Amino acid sequence: MSGENEMNDKEQGNPVLVIGAGVAGIEASLLLANSGRKVYLVEKTSYTGGNVIKFEEVYPNMDCATCMISPKQQELLANENIELLTLSQIAAVSGSSGNFSVGIKKKARYVDLENCIGCGACYDPCPVEVDNEFEEGLSKRKAIYIPCAGALPNVPVIDTENCLRFKEQDCQACQETCVFEAIDFTQQDEELQLKVGAIVVATGFKSFDLRQTTQYGYGKLSDVYSAMEVERLLASNGPTQGQITLRNGEPPASVAIIHCVGREEKGYCSSVCCMASLKLSHFLKKKLPEVKITQFYSDLCIPGKAYQEFYEEVKESGVDFIRATVSEVSQAGKELALKYATEDGQEKTLTADMVILNPAVEPGVNSTKLAGMLNIPQSEDGFFSEKEPDLTSIATAQDGIFIAGCAQGPKDIAETVAEAEATAGRILSLSR
Amino acid sequence: MEEEFTPRIVGFLCNWCSYAGADLAGATKLDIPSSLSVIRVMCSGRVDPVLVATALLHGADGVLVAGCHPGDCHYREGNYYARRRFALLKKTFETLGLDSERLMLAWVSASEGQRFKEVTNEFAKQIKQMGPNPMRKKISL
């Protein structure tokens, strides 16, 4: 190519590996692919969109998350420069910037991506029913499944942990129903070797495990929920199609939202929960106009030009904000009782039908293993470390390996997308 | 002798949200009235009152215009204009003594298959009750 900087000649046009097909991975992949680069997008699950597609609406403008993301997902699936490898994980990495060798372990889907047209006829006949992880266990799925209606790619996967065929039983129920001969039990797990010039780590986040706490009654008291569970309840393609009810089927008359669950254990502020709590309040009020909502928080974290207005709007709608630490949630007859202490030392109790806990944001699973393979440092809390934290959050100590989104640290969607675009900027730039 | 009235409803659906919502209703196998015929446009903002009036003058018993929820328009503001035009059209109909109830504007997002089913079934029921469109004339515009 004429006029290119000779120093980076061997890197020019080299494929890029993007790890994680959430919002960050999708954005980075599209920018790189549209410039002409080949992109390998490796995704651990069977679907794209990561965590963002679990939200019905996102703050501060209450955009419909699926409406927002699905054009990007479709662009991704249609882009010829992007090779999407679902059910895949990184097995080994060697080499250096411009010349990485990456080993990928690709699990078999047992459903042919080309032949399957996504009609869903195979779900009914499957005899196995298990908790649907995407729906936070609030509904069931079969052993052959897609996580939710509208998931992309719209092709199911066979769960090898629960499918009877992997338990020595010769069940053919799904295959017998498929008229497109898309179900293929002979598929094998694969090992792939990729040669790439740069790597983007966009492995996202998971929530702090609320079962590690005892004081809030999570897992014991039936109407104590995690924020993610409530997101699924609010979703129109979720387990209750957007209905908010307690376990007994009745809508709650009062809801208490507790911030910062896990903050003390983790030692950092998860950045997004104050805003997410405001969003939940706003949404709950829309669905149940009479509901009484109380938020328990320590410091309100609503940085930036757009968020304070939203907070004021929510406050004006009648949501109570109490600066206090909740020490215990217990059952009090039909309701839940929250014992709390305000900053000036007063101890009080509040009752509510439903309690929503906001868990801390942690790095996505397997981050330690991945950090080891990529040879990039992690901080104590498991997030990938940037080389020069005060300068840019996306460059790691390894030349050619970049991080974006919650893999680097808890942040909102706008910051995530900016980081993803920034990795593309660094990779495409000649001067790095 | 009364013939069974089979309504003809035309739906102008925007490509990004409502058409996707209608597709989702399909993917989840919900029941949508067969009286509805969908015409795809890129944005609800494309639907000008002339199109709607033409539909009614050509014998449509009901016209549904569906777009993204306010704030979610793929083209930023198209649905706000659709909302205004529709309101004006409805008012014009009322002023002229025409059945403005035969017009419906709905916001359906890409994940609202269920809502699409509810909106269309509700509308079809309403139109069935109203009976055939008395405006069935052949007029060229």
Place this chain on the structure above:
Amino acid sequence: MAKRIGIFVCECGTNIAEKVDIDQVIAAVSPLKDAEVVERHKLLCSEAGKDFLKQSIEEHGLTHVVVAACSPKQHEVTFMNACEQAGLNPQLFQLANIREQCAWVTPNGEEATDKAIRQIRAAISRVRYHNPIEKKEVECSPDVLVIGGGIAGIKASQLLAAPNRKVYLVEKTSSLGGKTKSFSKLFTGMDSGLSLMEQELESLKANENVEVLTESEVEQVLGFLGNFEVKVRTKAEDEELSFNVGAVILATGFELFDPKELPQYGYGKSDDVYTSLEFEEMNLPGGPTGGKILLKSGKPPQSVAIIHCVGREEKDYCSKVCCLYSLKFDRMLKSQLPQAKVSHFYSDLCLPGKSYQRFYEQTLELGIEFIRSAKTEVTPNGKGTTIKYETETGSKGESVADMVILIPAMESSRDAQKLAEMLKLPQDGKGFFVEEHQLLSPVASAVEGVFVVGCARGPQSISESIVQAEAATGKILSALVPGRKLEVEVRTSEISESFCTGCQTCILVCPYGAITFDEAKRVSVVNEVLCHGCGNCVAACPSGAASLKHFTFRQIYQELKEVLQ
């Protein structure tokens, strides 16, 4: 020319075939005079199906194709590509949705078949009026204009510059470096901002592909993505430079809210009430006190009060970085004056992210006092100042301090206003530029090809400003590749010169500013590069002069006519 329409009905396995009586459909459609072929196929989107389509097009010399199958959102592109491969203009194609919106949602087979026939007839009627719109490509300049020579502007310039991509960096003042060069320390590593900036400027100077224009202002930016015509006036030579660029990055930074507007903070009344920027300048080795923290009297302070959120209520937003840099101030204070008493008066501690809480906790260990105050007042008391504060629960308190550092809100630079008008960039009610999409396109502005990074976008840290500069780089490098033309949307709006009355209603309603007014001809003209094809102008046009390609009135009317039979 006689039309030879090919109609292909997909069975989609059993998905369509089990509900829709395809034989009946074929029988209903075959009699049409220009129906050259009417065929069914098990699965048209498969490789075999696509081959079948292509073969049929070539064999029968088809002029138009209708496929009755799934949703266009699934396979419109698939079948259009097949048409193109068979030598047929892909716009001469229409897909009738008889799966998602017919077979799958209509339990009664008879009704489903009727509906399918209606949709297919509508598609056939419509496709007759399709036009063979050709793909459109536009030449574009890969060069970039960066307005603002602070950290964001400098970083963007360095990343973008290349032998085949020139960057023009325009800075209003006489020196580059923005605010960063005034920071002797940066949070959280406490490294020198001044040194950082010196390094950056050295490497920038060595970069021959960046043309730095200091003491210069942008006078004009006309055009659109790929083709902006820029005029810059340099004060030094009083010269006007003209050049073309493909993209523009706005990195005009911030200014501080003027605390004089809030007399309760005592700014200007007491000698030793400083803004944070003034305190920063005091700490610069080349500053007014040689880097020493001193009161106006020349003595070091013994007690310092840091007042947060000055102007927050008035501006109605949180400036994000202040809690953090106030912690940085604690460290700078304690490093020079270990015995000084340092107290913060704040409302909420904003420490988002994985590292900031730890930074706060470690700073606390230096012996800093934090007082949560809902209302704070600073009054001179002869020796220094008295700080009166009131907590959320209503209890009042008093404190004294020799030196007060006010943390004012961060505002967009005042030049932003002028540039907003020049570039036709919408600003939000707070003076910051509005993003193309707040979440999905945070560094792009509402005008395609113009990007906004750093504090011009909203208050943020240096790190975030750099990330955004890198992000804008990513967007530009992805879209404007040297030597590659820009491919633009083909289904755009067009305005008939003869019918246009020059009312300019279309210009008002276009979300993308894609329509301009030709003063000479007194008509509106659509810029096909900027047009996104929403059709709003068509609906707004009172004289029917505007029409949307591929979604014309006639085409839609044909569909309408058929479904109402």
